[in-house]
Amino acid sequence: MSHDHDHDHDHDHHPEAPSPVEARALALESLLVEKGLLTSEEVDRIVSMYEHDIGPMLGAKVVARAWVDEAYKQRLLEDGPAAVKELGISYPAGTQLVVVENKQDVHNVIVCTLCSCYPWPVLGLPPTWYKSPPYRSRMVREPRTVLEEFNLTLPDEVAVNVWDSSSDVRYMVLPQRPQGTEGWTEEQLAGIVTRDCMIGVARPRIPAESAAR
Template sequence: MTKHDHHEHGDHSHHPEAPSDIEARTLALESLLIEKGLLTSEDVDRIISAYEHDIGPMIGARVVAHAWVDLDYRARLLNDGPAAIRELGYDYPASTGLAVLESTKEVHHMVVCTLCSCYPWAVLGLPPTWYKSAPYRSRAVVEPRKVLEEFGVALPADVSVNVWDSSSDLRYMVLPERPEGTEGWTEEQLAAIVSRDCMIGVARPQVPAEANR
């Protein structure tokens, strides 16, 4: 407890405040599920902290999925990223530019910020810790293929690798290639396989093994 939320209790004993109806319903559920051995409070804590900071690469994933199914949209996205993102109803701050880079069978794009940690947070959320680390920032430029291998991306020698250095004025997001085996998928299904790392260019979208969803 910090100084600011310290309560004056005076002589009163410390009675808990009665929970509201909805709080009581939530407490009832959690206590019953614990008694039945179906979950623990720690399970719930763990989920909350995992999701609370998942920090929406969701917007970027939806933009990518839409660009995969709508080729006109893809052209607009590559031409003017912020406008295309706003077109889908998301905010994109006017103060920073965003270039969208299309990875293909011939060219693989990957993004770094060598000076600091410029990152398109408006579409990808907060940057992962490794993105801000000194080794990634220097090695992505010096030995990008090796770094990609460490991320599990093995590129054939005939695929060229372009490394893009973000700045505070211009940030980058990768539009990965749509994987085979995703024909007929809905945009929601497609968005689910576009991870943050795919849009930084250190991973490629993977079709799950049980692909007949």
């Protein structure tokens, strides 16, 4: 329990005293609101956009289309932003998306060692582990060991390509379509493409029930 009474703002309807960082954030917010640089509606809109509209379901849709449509896949590998726009996904002007394709003998994985760059227009905001020192420090140095912590063991004959996103180019992994998904609809396929598959710390898996069918 915090006993920090240094601030004199009235944070009404707050069940407990805010943490120091929360108090600082809310104090800055109120200054920016007073200066007309921000409204609380804008905060709500931005939060809601990341909570509901932008997330891994967008990337999954892109992957599923690439799996069923070879020509689309080529366009995606050639020009990421243009190809995702074809599916109605907006991509910020002037920025680049590069999709890297997993193959039988190459596995791709993305990291940002210097900060936490992430392909948010197609995957939403990154999970905490992606932004954490263990992932950032180790993925470039010992990718196979880190992947094992995600329960992904790669045989020695599969080369690991780590993409350290140091510029404003964003990378996304195009995983391999698993065996046993022949005849699946795009929607079914998108259902097995998780965020982790598109970061490269997992491979798409067929749920036990569909495999049994």
